[in-house]
Amino acid sequence: MAREQEAAVERRAWKKPAGFLGPLLLLLSVPLQALAADPLPSWNDGPVKQSIIGFVTRATTEGGPGFIPPEERIATFDNDGTLWQEQPVVQGAFLLEQVKARVKEDASLAKQQPFKAVLEGDLALLSTMEEPELMALAGATHQGKTQEEFAREARAFFQSARHPKLGVPYTQLVYAPMLELLQYLRAHGFQTWISSGGGMDFMRVVSEDLYGVPPQQVIGSSLKEKFDDAGGHPVLRREARLDHVNDKAGKPVGIEQHIGRRPVFAAGNVRSGGDIQMLQYTQEQPRAGFTLLIHHDDAEREFAYEEKNDASLKAAREGGWTVVSMRQDWKRIFPGGR
Structure with a gap:
């Protein structure tokens, strides 16, 4: 109940x-x-x-x-x-989901950087990244997507994601x-x-x-x-x-x-x-x-x-x-x- x-x-x-x-x-x-x-x-x-x-x-x-x-x-x-x-940095948590989704589409990406490092380090690595590194990862993950596509994915993240500690x-x-x-x-x-x-x-x-x-x-x-x-x-x-x-x-x-x-x-x-x-x-x-x-x-x-x-x-x-x-x-x- x-x-x-x-x-x-x-x-x-x-x-x-x-x-x-x-x-x-x-x-x-x-x-x-x-x-x-x-x-x-x-x-x-x-x-x-x-x-x-x-x-x-x-x-x-x-x-x-x-x-x-x-x-x-x-x-x-x-x-x-x-x-x-x-x-963690909220955009880092979003990027982790995006990386996992890309690897699900193309398993070979799991052996390529920066995807490999992110998957191995998970949120712990993303939390240590400086802004240029996070934005470079965003570029690698979202290259070619329209602004509308990106906005839809971000909204879906905010509607479903939960803080790993606070829940x-x-x-x-x-x-x-x-x-x-x-x-x-x-x-x-x-x-x-x-x-x-x-x-x-x-x-x-x-x-x-x-x-x-x-x-x-x-x-x-x-x-x-x-x-x-x-x-x-x-x-x-x-x-x-x-x-x-x-x-x-x-x-x-x-x-x-x-x-x-x-x-x-x-x-x-x-x-x-x-x-x-x-x-x-x-x-x-x-x-x-x-x-x-x-x-x-x-x-x-x-x-x-x-x-x-x-x-x-x-x-x-x-x-x-x-x-x-x-x-x-x-x-x-x-x-x-x-």
Whole structure:
């Protein structure tokens, strides 16, 4: 009976038009008057929460020294480890399924790289890959597929895949405090953008439903594409060549290419130093921007991990960035509790 009830809940969660809206709907179910009294209810009261509210207040107080014109209120967010969990990297789990499907179609691929290494190392290997390696694997796996075909496969993954440890859909593992922050910023005239090292097309499948960020406001790593007339039915096909790696120094480049303005608010996380340059780029401007760094230090409710060289926390100390301790600063991590 319990399993039947669980299945019924899942069917309701995935029924259109709700799509992937589970976490966002949970957030929006909070009474508006409660959000007005406390716009960040999943954040513990303290210096971090007050610094965010203080920045937004100054930025939107016309005539004040910290006022930012609405057209300049650009906020960029990393995705993996900043808006949702990254142990394992979600796109890595998706690519593993795609590799297995390709090998099922052509068994000889199991002896070829990178397929052989992925199959032998499974998710453990994929979790250690840098963004260029993941995107190269994406190219090898999806070469020749149309954007529509890729989107269908990504949607099917999100509807069926479960986190290997937590046992729930990846779409339920977005961070409740960050959903609140996105909504809080938008309510005060900020444009919210995703600027992630992950695959741009992969994130665009769910960004609007999960975060309220439309696909045209997602910046990420990408493969080259080519136009195919397809007998009068034009499509874009993916190639096995990297176009842009939106990680580390590539993030400011991607932001400039897609937005054309420096962010005045940026959020990243401690993992591989991938967000340092985006945060530095946001901070160093005539009007100092707000920089937020998520530190994964909650092994009980999520995961605890550090960078080998401590580069992000060192940069945060030097730059005076606001560092979020998930253990101390967040009342809850996921929308469903926990």
